[in-house]
Amino acid sequence: MKIVQPASAGKYGRDDALVEIQPGRGIDMEIKCSAPSLVMKNIEREVLEALDEMEVRDAKVSVSEKGALPWVLKSRVEAAVMRAGVND
Amino acid sequence: MKLRRSRLFIPGNNPRMIQTAKVFRPDMIILDLEDAVGPANKDEARILVKNALRHVDLGCGEISIRVNPVGEGGEEDIRIINEKVSAIVMPKVESAKDVEEMANALQGIEDPMDRLGEIEIIATIESARGVLNAPDIARAPRVSALAFGAEDYTKDIGGERTKEGYETLFARSMIVAAAKAAGIQALDTVYSDVKDLEGLYEDTVRSRKMGFDGRSAIHPSQVDVIHRAYTPSPEEIEWSKQVIGALEEGKKAGTGAVSLNGKMIDKPVAKRAERIITLAKAAGVFKEE
Numbered sequence: 001m002k003i004v005q006p007a008s009a010g011k012y013g014r015d016d017a018l019v020e021i022q023p024g025r026g027i028d029m030e031i032k033c034s035a036p037s038l039v040m041k042n043i044e045r046e047v048l049e050a051l052d053e054m055e056v057r058d059a060k061v062s063v064s065e066k067g068a069l070p071w072v073l074k075s076r077v078e079a080a081v082m083r084a085g086v087n088d
Numbered sequence: 089m090k091l092r093r094s095r096l097f098i099p100g101n102n103p104r105m106i107q108t109a110k111v112f113r114p115d116m117i118i119l120d121l122e123d124a125v126g127p128a129n130k131d132e133a134r135i136l137v138k139n140a141l142r143h144v145d146l147g148c149g150e151i152s153i154r155v156n157p158v159g160e161g162g163e164e165d166i167r168i169i170n171e172k173v174s175a176i177v178m179p180k181v182e183s184a185k186d187v188e189e190m191a192n193a194l195q196g197i198e199d200p201m202d203r204l205g206e207i208e209i210i211a212t213i214e215s216a217r218g219v220l221n222a223p224d225i226a227r228a229p230r231v232s233a234l235a236f237g238a239e240d241y242t243k244d245i246g247g248e249r250t251k252e253g254y255e256t257l258f259a260r261s262m263i264v265a266a267a268k269a270a271g272i273q274a275l276d277t278v279y280s281d282v283k284d285l286e287g288l289y290e291d292t293v294r295s296r297k298m299g300f301d302g303r304s305a306i307h308p309s310q311v312d313v314i315h316r317a318y319t320p321s322p323e324e325i326e327w328s329k330q331v332i333g334a335l336e337e338g339k340k341a342g343t344g345a346v347s348l349n350g351k352m353i354d355k356p357v358a359k360r361a362e363r364i365i366t367l368a369k370a371a372g373v374f375k376e377e
Contacts, residue, residue: 009132009135010132013104014104015103015104015107016103016104068103069103069107070143071103071139071140071142071143071144072103072136072139074139075103075132075135075136075138075139075140076132076136078135078139079131079132079135079136082131082135083131
């Protein structure tokens, strides 16, 4: 998928995540959460996996989360990409 | 017999509620993609529910999805169904044709899963037209239950919701009669005052006496109360055992007419006793002697 416009999905609420995405070069990720760095690493991995599954190679991604589980992160990334992207 | 005393609505775009739904042990979880999700969020809710069905333990009750009407996103909603989903809840059904359209759309998604014809439809009737067409809707393909939506129905007839429920009496009776004539379940509307659990219990006991098999819950605190009202009491179970025992003894003795405590046991009484036992077994409250 090619990211062609800014979009977001989810919300910054308990057990949820707000994922914002916009066009970029390579994957540039920013994570906002109060969790320890080990959790941050896992979040980053989950988001990268979700982007990879959708074949997103270039995007600027921001994730603000409050305890979202992997399936929620994946869902929010998927929804944001669907809103922001077009098939290559 | 599927136990459908309680059907707990869970907003399809709320991960927190989806993850905790099973804790309340409803007979059915309804992941709601219709009224609980605003038009701008339908797509992300659909993705969230799709992934919940794949990755979240939703408990051991039935799992269903309330889809949007055909032509308003319903066709996209059903694409996320997997093997865990036993039924879809169709809102605002007004005719058998509405159901037939959805049943046809379901065929296309069942085929690859090797589940042809398996996904049931719970048709929700929420308008005067729907009530008058209830007998046809009940006989439409895949319909395993008729459900009632009182809020929209009352608006449709220009009425007003009251605690006594006079404004919905005809509709509820019609839905029960149509469902039972077709051999399917009748499921009652929500009790919208979530703080009034005593009122919920009284109303649910009335609902059960009218012939409903279950009702919707819009708050987890309602589930236990609904179960209590729809589950046979120990006295009812004891009475049913005595009725069935008396019938069996009468059969052995070759007696035509059988009575219990001086009262004749006719066919409807026997049928009621059998239904109570079936329900008690399904609810796990029947103890063999």
